[in-house]
Amino acid sequence: MPEMAKKILSKHSMWPRYFNDKNSFFVDKPEDKNKEAIRLGLTHYVDDELRVINILNDVPNKFLFDPFNVLEKANYYTSVKSWSEFKKHLFNK
DSSP states (O other): OOOOHHHHHHTTTTTTTOOOOTTTTSEEEETTHHHHHHHOOOOOOESSSSHHHHHTTTEEEEEOOOTTTTOOTTSSSSSEEHHHHHHHHOOOO
């Protein structure tokens, strides 16, 4: 996993407690993400690109990271504007 992603998740107290090398991954092509999500048994996914989230047909809980509220046509996904808001969705249910 790229070090910058680890640093961001660590900053928000999410690495390695919730996300770690066993449940986080990067692939070469967005199309490969759904295959990896199935293999890992992912139930939640967050991304800032609609084209990526749209590919993840087998992940039931998808979150669109949209801190500037620029993706208006994404009403069918849970939109989050910050990591704090994302954590509330994950851990306060």
